[in-house]
Amino acid sequence: MAKIGTDIVKRGMAEMQKGGVIMDVVTAEQAKIAEAAGAVAVMALERVPSDIRAAGGVARMADPSLIESIMKSVSVPVMAKCRIGHIVEARVLESMGVDYIDESEVLTPADDKYHINKRDFTVPFVCGARNLGEALRRIVEGASMIRTKGEPGTGNIIEAVKHQRDMQAAIRRVQSMSEDELVAESKNLAAPFELLLEVHRTGKLPLVNFAAGGIATPADAALMMELGSDGVFVGSGIFKSDNPEKFARAIVQATTHFKDYVLIGEVSKGLVEFAMKGIELSTLKEEDRMANRGW
Amino acid sequence: MSFYARFIKKGTAAPWRRPFRIRRTRWERDESMRVGVLALQGDVSEHARMLTELGSQTVLVKRRPQLEGLQGLVIPGGESTTIGKLMREYNLLLPIRAMAQAGMPVFGTCAGLIVLAKEIEGASEAHLGLMDIGVNRNSFGRQRESFETDLEIFEIGTDLFPAVFIRAPHVTWVGDGVRVLAHYQDRVVAVRENNLLGLSFHPELTGDARLHQYFLSMVKESVKVFEG
Numbered sequence: 001m002a003k004i005g006t007d008i009v010k011r012g013m014a015e016m017q018k019g020g021v022i023m024d025v026v027t028a029e030q031a032k033i034a035e036a037a038g039a040v041a042v043m044a045l046e047r048v049p050s051d052i053r054a055a056g057g058v059a060r061m062a063d064p065s066l067i068e069s070i071m072k073s074v075s076v077p078v079m080a081k082c083r084i085g086h087i088v089e090a091r092v093l094e095s096m097g098v099d100y101i102d103e104s105e106v107l108t109p110a111d112d113k114y115h116i117n118k119r120d121f122t123v124p125f126v127c128g129a130r131n132l133g134e135a136l137r138r139i140v141e142g143a144s145m146i147r148t149k150g151e152p153g154t155g156n157i158i159e160a161v162k163h164q165r166d167m168q169a170a171i172r173r174v175q176s177m178s179e180d181e182l183v184a185e186s187k188n189l190a191a192p193f194e195l196l197l198e199v200h201r202t203g204k205l206p207l208v209n210f211a212a213g214g215i216a217t218p219a220d221a222a223l224m225m226e227l228g229s230d231g232v233f234v235g236s237g238i239f240k241s242d243n244p245e246k247f248a249r250a251i252v253q254a255t256t257h258f259k260d261y262v263l264i265g266e267v268s269k270g271l272v273e274f275a276m277k278g279i280e281l282s283t284l285k286e287e288d289r290m291a292n293r294g295w
Numbered sequence: 296m297s298f299y300a301r302f303i304k305k306g307t308a309a310p311w312r313r314p315f316r317i318r319r320t321r322w323e324r325d326e327s328m329r330v331g332v333l334a335l336q337g338d339v340s341e342h343a344r345m346l347t348e349l350g351s352q353t354v355l356v357k358r359r360p361q362l363e364g365l366q367g368l369v370i371p372g373g374e375s376t377t378i379g380k381l382m383r384e385y386n387l388l389l390p391i392r393a394m395a396q397a398g399m400p401v402f403g404t405c406a407g408l409i410v411l412a413k414e415i416e417g418a419s420e421a422h423l424g425l426m427d428i429g430v431n432r433n434s435f436g437r438q439r440e441s442f443e444t445d446l447e448i449f450e451i452g453t454d455l456f457p458a459v460f461i462r463a464p465h466v467t468w469v470g471d472g473v474r475v476l477a478h479y480q481d482r483v484v485a486v487r488e489n490n491l492l493g494l495s496f497h498p499e500l501t502g503d504a505r506l507h508q509y510f511l512s513m514v515k516e517s518v519k520v521f522e523g
Contacts, residue, residue, distance in 0.1 A: 002442040009441045012461050012500045015338040016372050016406070038381060040336060040374040075417070075432060076374055077462065099438035099462070122439045256335055256381055257357060 005122030007144070013077075013100065013124050014145035014208040017041060017231055021221065021252050022210070024048050024235040026066075028073035030244070037248030041077040041100065043233065044070040049106050049153030050236035050276065053288070059107045061089040064096060071097065079126070084294050085111020094123040100145070102126045105293035106152045106235075115294065118142030128212065130163045130291060132170035133189030135205060137295075140192050146205060148229070149291040150213015153236050155278030157214045157223065159291055164211055164227045175203050213291065216275050218254030218268050225258035240276045247271060328514050330367040331356040335381040337373020337406060341499035345507045351514075362390055367400045367514035370407030372461070372497050375415075375432065378406055379422035388423060395425050398520065400490040400513040408493040409464050416467065426491045427470025434465045434482070446496075448477045448485060451505045458484070458496035465495050490517055 003009075020040030025031040031042045046062040047055060061082050071078045077099035082089035084103055089110075093101050103116055105128050118125040119142035128149035129135035135146045148167070150160030170189070174196060177185060182200055186193040198206055211224035212233035221232045232255055241247045250267035257263050286292070327350065332342045334355035343353045346369070354361055356368070368391065370378070382388050395401045401423075403411040410422040414429035435441070441462055445455035458479070466483035469475060477485035484495035490513065498506040 002444040004440065004442045006443055008459055008500060009443055009461060012338075012459050012497060013438055013441060015341065015500065016374065016461060018338055018340075018373070019334070019336040020374060020377055035376060038377045040377050076376060077438060094439065097437045097439060124438065252377070252381075253384070 010124035010144035011207045014126070017077075017145075017210075018208060019256060020231045021248075021255050022079065022231070022233045023238055023248060024233070025070060025239070028069045030239055031070045031074045031078075033245055034238070034248055035074045035076050037245060038252040039076060039248065040231070041079055042070065042074060043079045043081065043102065043235075044098075045081060048236040048239060049290070050155070050240055051153075052106060053153045059083075061086070061093065061107070064092065067093070067096060067098065081107055082116075083107040083111075084109040085114050085116060087116050090116055090121065090125075094121055098123065100124055100126055103143075104128065105149055105290045109293050115141050118144075126210070128291075128294065129167070131166045131189075132174070132199070133191045134295070135167060135209070136189065136191035136195045136199075139195060139205075139207065143207075145208050145210065147210040147212040147233055148224075150211070150215070151281060151284070152213045152290050153279075154214050154281065154284065155216035155237060155240075155276040156281055157216070157220045158281060160211050160213045160215065160224060161227065163213075163291075164224060164229060167205075167209070168228050171199055171204065174199050215251075216278060217272060218250045218264055221251050222254045222258035222264050225255055231255065236276055241271070243271070327352050328366050328511060328518065329354060329364055330369065330511070330514060331362065331365040332369045332371060333378070333382075333387075333407075334371075335373075335385075335387075336377050337371040338497070338499060339371050341497075342369045342371050342404075342507075345499055345504055346511070349504060349507055349511055351511055356387075358385055359387065359390055362387075362394065365394070365399065366518050367402070367510065368394070369510070370401065370403040370410050371499070372405035372407065375406040375409035375422070375464075379410055382410070382422060392423055392425060395423070395490065398490055398517050400492065400510065400517050401425070402492045402507075402510040402513075404494045404497055404499065405461065405463055408466075408495060411491060411493050412466075413470075414468075426486070426488050426493055427473055428486055428488075428493070429467040430464045431467050432464045433462045435460055435463050438462055444479065446477045446479060446484070448506075450476050450487075451509050456498070456505065457501045457503055458498070459500045460484075460496045463495045466493075 022041045023034040023039045044067045079100040081102040081104040124144035126145040127138040127143040148163035211229035216237040330351045331354045411426040412430040416431045473488040
């Protein structure tokens, strides 16, 4: 008997993306450029995060016709975002055959208390997290892949670094704890004890952990890999730059060979000055911070 | 009796002082198989873990120099377009093709099977193009249609093998020298052609190591042929 939508099938899909770059695209043409550059998947969006920031207002799931045209144009998996807690947007995406759903803080949340119960779905979900507790809460809800939240659309890597470092440090701390300490830590992190025990035993999250939010250059991507990410999401960075093809290829290469500094230098030539301008986080108002959405 | 006491009683030197013993460990180390996992993208660590647990020396291959001295190579699951593209970018296609043609066993799972195939439906060119088969990508549908099931693979015994199919390809045609090892419904999902082994599914995601063991026995055999 064949079984669909099991944990191993959903998490396995994320395993296949490891070491790769997932790129935000807003048109079928961009999706083709991303695929040709070596993206392992594309994220179909109405607007990239930096444009969402600039436009303001409510950001929602992309137009189904746009997602459909992107799905038709590439053979790599297509992901799409739904609003936090918006069960129906997620169901619509699932029914369209989207390969992965990102329940994303980049869009305006639909529910201020609850995330979607992702166990109910056949399609796998990726969710953002700022620390270990948040990651484990998402996993309990049924997420099959975790990514750092970072601060999307800023072109500023500091938040993604902070989230990845927090997570890795917390994992190392949990690893060295005794079982009774783990019970207390479970309360501190507001995360389920059983999952914490698993992290304690294996020394890693039980699923794939990508980096996202603020990656703007090949060196940024390599930095996130260096810090223990399994792969990277690049949002505004690529198609907001002057030469998307070159930029996309450079980021793919820097992610694969993240320890080959000669190569990263080589592929970065002539790119850095075209990288998106970015936003210094101290100038960002607290209510404009996307990472604070969700719990 | 402690481990060392046994040697003292017999009047022989401790193991590290006996030339015979030292030579033997060296010999054992040389004999251990050196198997590479193509580490450009995909679920590299799962394969590496399994091979290491089975006692082979595992090398992650990102560049040409790491191919040196390999006795077998695994091409993992991942995105075949990405893996194929990066193989071209770093000039890995030609050396791997040459090594496989000289008899080095190559094991491809899912994306790895696509990379091995001579013909890819809907794509203009093959990647390694070593195996005399045609493949159809994502032939079981999109991710929501991905599934797990149990397969009969008599080559490795009568117990069913747990197989995970993720946006999996299937083999559309096979050439003369290709042996079909497993079917799922009417589709060919596991094939072997001499030193090449290809699967539509992911044995590295389950705890069952029989197919990796089977591959390592292929490696052992090919090493014997080379030396004898």
